[in-house]
Amino acid sequence: MTSSPIDRAADTFAAELAQWRVDRAMTKKQLAARMGFDPSYISHVEGRRHRPTEDFARRAEAVLGAGGAIWQRFQEYDDLRASRTVTPARDAAVAEQWQVPGTGLIVEQETAVLSYRDGFYHCAIRRALYNAGTEPVTRYPVRIAVDRYPDDPQRSNRHHHDHPLTFAELDLDAACGGTGHLEPMLWRAKHDRDAAKEVWLLFENSQGRFPLYPGQRTTIEYTYRVGQEKWGQWFQRAVRLPTRRLTVRLDFPTTLDPQVWGVETSLSAEDAPLRTPLRRQDVDGRTALEWSTEVPPLNARYRLEWRFRRGPRDPEDTGTPGCGGAAVATGPVADSGRLRALGIVQRGAAILRQPARPFDLPSDEAIALDTIARLRTVLARLDQLHPFSKGLGLAAPQIGLPWAAAVVRPPDPGLGPVVLLNPRVVAAARETDQQYEGCLSFFDVRGSVPRPLRIDVEHTGLAGGRMITSFDRAMARLVAHEIDHLEGRLYVDRMPPGAALVPVEEYGGSGHPWIYLGLNPVSGHTSPKLS
Secondary structure (H helix, E strand, O other): OOOOHHHHHHHHHHHHHHHHHHHOOOOHHHHHHHHOOOHHHHHHHHOOOOOOOHHHHHHHHHHHOOOOHHHHHHHHHHHHHOOOOOOHHHHHHHHHHOOOOOOOEEEEEEEEEEEEEOOEEEEEEEEEEEEOOOOOEOEEEEEEEOOOOOOOHHHHHHHHHHOOOOHHHHOOEEEEEEOOEEEEOEEEEEEEOOOEEEEEEEOEEOOEEOOEOOOOEEEEEEEEEEEHHHHOOEEEEEOOOOEOEEEEEEEEEHHHOEEEEEEEEEOOEEEEEOOOOOEEEEEOOEEEEEEEEEOOOOOOEEEEEEEEOOOOOOOOOOOOOOEEEEEEEOOOOOOHHHHHHOOOOOOOOHHHHOOOEOOOOOOOHHHHHHHHHHHHHHHHHHHOOOOEEEEEEEEHHHHOOOEOEEEEEOOOOOOOOEEEEOOEEEEEOOOEEEEEEOEEEOOOEEEEEEEEOEEEEEEEOOOOOEEEEEEEHHHHHHHHHHHHHHOOOOHHHHOOOOOOOEEOOOOOOOOOOOOOOOOOOOOEEEEEOOO
16 A cells, blocks of 8 residues: 555655654664653654654754754645645745744854955855844854865964964955845954954944844845965855755866866765856856755865866965875876875874774675775776876775775786785885875875885785785885875885975976886785784
């Protein structure tokens, strides 16, 4: 028997409720106590034996802090149950009912626009606010932060220490009100740091005060500007209040040929590509890019990044360091931002300096297989960017996984990838050579690194057996690079004292394999471990 749309909507609500309860690590009894219901009622709703009520949905939303997800599922069910669609009048009421009364401010719509003109980034933020609380709101917090070199925190900190952001250069201006009439807003500094400013936008001006009372709405607008020498090529929006809709727009000169991508993070997930693509439009010499999301979860962060293929470049900028496997690319440039968007952790992340966790095989076989599959997926996505002429390696910590696993692809495309679980170098040749290496985690530079010409690596099979594989020349370098990652080490740690990184623009070896004489550079021989 086919279920009705109302039944399916009720099922969806129950599934959403159960998922949020599990995510919050709460039992049915604990949730019921917090909501003021009998535990059996929670069981009946999740078991589809009772239909949800408005009061139940409101309390569940408030207790579980679902960012509006539970309430939205109830709205869908309630619309069908009442056999009516949302009219404009009811749509306005929905905004008031979307969050439980007494929870404070709600952002019904945020539109953030960043424009680049004449060496300055101009930012304009517009937020439609609704006071769902029980007290009047007299001020609104705003944070403005810059990060010139986001993939190199130490360099960025030095830069902003020498060139601090100032309130004077921001030229901050704010206003609030309805359509056709905006009242200027005064503002007061809250925190003043080299790379960040926090202010209170005040619901007052020289004409008096105009608090936002419970049940009232208003729209605030504020603008500021930052020079390109301090801003950096990124724009991030953080969801700090319950928000129904977020829209971000970028506006660049078309002549700069902007290449834009985006990532999102949350409390439960590392950087991941935006779930939907940006919309692009070129009009009158300007390139506009727009991205939107509905009911974003609290504490989510959405970050748009870009590079200009043509146009001015910071003379001090020698590339944005990041992190990843040993690799050198030919074809389109694979900058750190695009690699981050693929899920590759960048330099500065703590996981890159932590020893990886070994697998207990065969008990951890399922985890090992999943880790290998995820590494292969990222490698396949890298192939869509460009080929790698010197081979390619990727270790699990580079995609945010703590396990001791790596996949290495030889320079010869005719040879299959090598999978290494719990690898460690047990012997190394005395003969070494020094070659330039790259790393997907700081891909915009190259460094000259000495490595043994041959290494013996002990590693574990899925069934738990140990084996030793010998690697020569190029494969020895690639494998050693990945084992370093699993030990919390980067190739810069092995560079000779005083050696400098070379910007990829100045490196002349892209597209050319490492040069060795007399021995197959991709050979590898495996034998069982002898005790």
